[in-house]
Amino acid sequence: MGFNCGLVGLPNVGKSTIFNALTAAGAKVESFPFSTIKTNIGVVPVPDERLERLAALYPEKKKVPTTLEFLDIAGLVRGAHEGEGLGNQFLAEIRNVDAIAHIVRCFEDPLVPHVDGSLDPKRDVEVVELELALKDLETLENTLDKLQPKARAGEREVSKQLQLLERVREAVRQGTPVRMLELDEEERARLRGLGLLTEKPVLFVANVGDEDENTYSQAVAALARERGAGYVAIRGRLEMEIVEASQDEAERATWRREWKIEESGLERLIRAGYQLLELxxxxxxxxxxxxxxxxxxxxxxxxxxxxxxxxxxxxxxxxxxxxxxxxxxxxxxxxxxxxxxxxxxxxxxxxxxxxxxxxxxx
Ligand SMILES: Nc1nc2c(ncn2[C@@H]2O[C@H](COP(=O)(O)OP(=O)(O)OP(=O)(O)O)[C@@H](O)[C@H]2O)c(=O)[nH]1
Ligand SMILES: [Mg+2]
Incomplete structure (x- = not known):
């Protein structure tokens, strides 16, 4: 199986737009929140010029790139862990991904309403992170509830697990994502089966609109550094339009040069993702x-x-x-x-x- 990456964020921030820019899948994009209800899935070949040069040595053979899967998940709002908005079900989808691309709106556009009425990347990031953390707290509480009676019965293994989970719960309560905790290999292995959301590697993706980096996206880059996350900026709508304008990579490259986009969002996201996941x-x-x-x-x-x-x-x-x-x-x-x-x-x-x-x- 290959690796996959879930696109997560508030409603109406451009998740489906960026998904289309990455996969050319033509997912529905609308100017109102919650336009994505069912998760869109797209598999993309990973561009790699080394494979091109290797394939040139074997002209008779078929060239097969490695692939990466992207999931365009429904928007997440305050209270999602309790079923608010489209609720809980997509939190389960996040559980199945190898990495999270957290899409953050960094473009101004009066025609695209923001669910909180104004542009504020830091607040937006915190809303999403809080929902993921609250979901983890729920998971940890439920697991602890099940373990406690067994620990009282004196099972040594169980009390070890219990101590670890209590420590992790405390940290999550304080707002530390599980991925940032200092845990040894054995402890990581113990947590693996729980599917904690804040344990997943995160890549912040600033959707910067038609212009290049701006003060909003710089704030997102700073947050990424603070939180041990990767970072890329993507001009969502523009990159989607380029991908949709032509199927021909050379032609797309011409458009990108015209807009001074040195490398496609896909290439940059893949590079950052490979680094983050150590692939x-x-x-x-x-x-x-x-x-x-x-x-x-x-x-x-x-x-x-x-x-x-x-x-x-x-x-x-x-x-x-x-x-x-x-x-x-x-x-x-x-x-x-x-x-x-x-x-x-x-x-x-x-x-x-x-x-x-x-x-x-x-
Ligand atoms: N101006 C501008 N608008 C954008 C950009 N990217 C996306 N949008 C617009 O933002 C709106 C929402 O885009 P979507 O891609 O549907 O957003 P989403 O995050 O998938 O939304 P939900 O599925 O509802 O959670 C649409 O009207 C897009 O055209 C951009 O780079 N610039
Ligand atoms: Mg969408």
């Missing part, structure tokens, strides 16, 4: 495909193999690896071998960004 890309050239794959930094060779085929992890013998730039420099795998540059690695090898890998399996 890397490796490549394979076996069979009929030249293909890019996404894994977490630190993934070992057998588990990377499991991305291709679940069997590969069990049947792993070794992997043959060459950094993509070396392969491109030599021009063929044969030349890489001749030069003695192909590394043979075992099950403890950690895959590096840009590795081209051939898995040898039993």
């Amino acid at each position: 890397i890309t490796f490549f394979t050239t076996d069979g009929p495909e030249v293909r890019a794959w996404t894994v977490k930094r630190g993934t070992k060779a057998p588990q990377a193999g499991a991305k291709i085929h679940t069997d590969f992890e069990k049947r792993f013998i070794q992997a043959e690896v060459v950094p993509i730039e070396q392969l491109l420099g030599k021009g063929s795998l044969h030349a890489v071998k001749e030069a003695g540059l192909l590394q043979r690695v075992g099950e403890h090898y950690q895959v590096q960004d840009g590795d081209v890998i051939h898995f040898v399996v039993a």
Whole structure:
């Protein structure tokens, strides 16, 4: 399975607009709040010029990029954790994402009403964060209620869990997102099953309208730094219009140059998202495909193999690896071998960004 990212924020801030700019999916965009009711899902190929150059070495093979899934989720308002607005159900959707892109309105437009009547990114961010935190408090309370009787019965494991949850609850009450707590690996593992929303990595996305950065978006960037979150600014409507104006990437690039957009919102968001989630890309050239794959930094060779085929992890013998730039420099795998540059690695090898890998399996 690939990675996914949920677009979260107040109603009418441009979530569906940005979703369309990212996916070209044509989701409904309206100037009134709560226009999105059911979550829109879009899968996008991750643009990577290294894959283009690798594919050029194998003109007979099919080029398959790695993908990322975006979810355009309904707008969230004060009281959402108690069912206000469209309520609780979409908080459950947030539970299933790997990362949250928190969309913040940073554009002025009298034709687009703001649910709170005025533009104030800091207040908006706090409304959304509070709802996520309150949902986590509810989850923590419910779990604690179930554990307490067992702890009284003297189960040691349970009381360890109980202590951890009480500590986390206290921190969330104080307004600290779970992702910012100092927890060790074991503690993180203990929390994983709870699906806490403030544990997810967050990327703040300032929807800046037609202009570039402004004082509102600068405030969002500062908030992101404070909260251990990533940050990108996207000119939502403009980028959506460019994507919708043409299917041709070259033509879209011309439009972007015209508007002095150096890199598409998608590219910037993906770069920030990969950094935030500590993701890397490796490549394979076996069979009929030249293909890019996404894994977490630190993934070992057998588990990377499991991305291709679940069997590969069990049947792993070794992997043959060459950094993509070396392969491109030599021009063929044969030349890489001749030069003695192909590394043979075992099950403890950690895959590096840009590795081209051939898995040898039993
Ligand atoms: N001026 C301006 N308007 C924008 C921009 N981005 C979005 N809008 C407008 O804002 C309104 C809301 O956009 P949507 O994308 O539907 O917002 P949403 O966050 O998905 O809203 P809900 O689904 O209702 O929560 C629409 O009228 C958009 O055209 C922008 O960059 N500039
Ligand atoms: Mg919407």
